[in-house]
Amino acid sequence: MTASLLEGPRPVPTPRENIRNEIWNLPNSLTLFRIFLVPFLVVVLLTKFSDFVGLAIFLVAALTDYFDGYFARKLNRTTRLGALLDPIADKLLMSAAFISLVELGLAKAWMVVIIIGREFAVSGLRSIAAQHGVTIGASPLGKTKMIMQVIAISLLIVAYELGEFRFTSEIALWLVMLFALVSGVDYFIKFTRAVLRPPEKT
Secondary structure, eight states, rough: OHHHHHEEEEEEEEOOHHHHHTSSHHHHHHHHHHHHHHHHHHHHHHHHOOHHHHHHHHHHHHHHHHHHHHHHTTOOOOOHHHHHHHHHHHHHHHHHHHHHHHHHHOOOHHHHHHHHHHHHHHHHHHHHHHHHTOOOOHHHHHHHHHHHHHHHHHHHHHHHHHOOOOHHHHHHHHHHHHHHHHHHHHHHHIIIIIIIIIOOOO
C-alpha cells in the first residue's frame, strides 16, 4: 500500500489508448479478422481458384463468430467496439457470400434480397430502439439463423464444385429464407412491444 502511495496515481489511459487496447484484445481481433477475410472470400469464389478454398475461408470466418463471443465472455473482454463490430462483420460475411453465390448462379437473387434485407431491417429497428433507450435482447432465433446460413452456403458451394447435393442445397436456401422471415417478424413484434406500445396508465 505504501509503495502504491509513493508511486502516485496511475496514468489514465487516453481515448486513443482505449481504442487501441479494445482493437487488439482477442475477441475484437477475431472480429476484425473476419472482416479481413471477406474480400478474399469474394475473390476466391468468383475467380478460377478452387471453390473448396473459398469454402475453407468461409468456414474459418464463420468460426470466428463463435470464438469472438466465447472469448469475450470467458475473458470478460466485452467492449462497446466489439458490440459494434460483431454484427457488422456478420452482415459483411453473409452478404458477400450470398451475393457471390448469386453471381455464380447458385442462388436466386430475390431470395438473397429477402435474406439480406431482413438483416438491414433488423439493424434499423435496433437503431430506432436504441434512440428510445430500449435494448432488445438477442433472440435464440438469431444464432439458429446464423447456423442455418452457414450450412446453406456451404452446401451451395459444395454443390457447385462437385455437381452434387444441388437439391439439398436449394432446400437449405429455402429454409434460410423462410427462417429469415420468421425471425424478422419475431424481432418486429418485440420491437413494437418495447417501443411502440402506449405508456401504461398510472
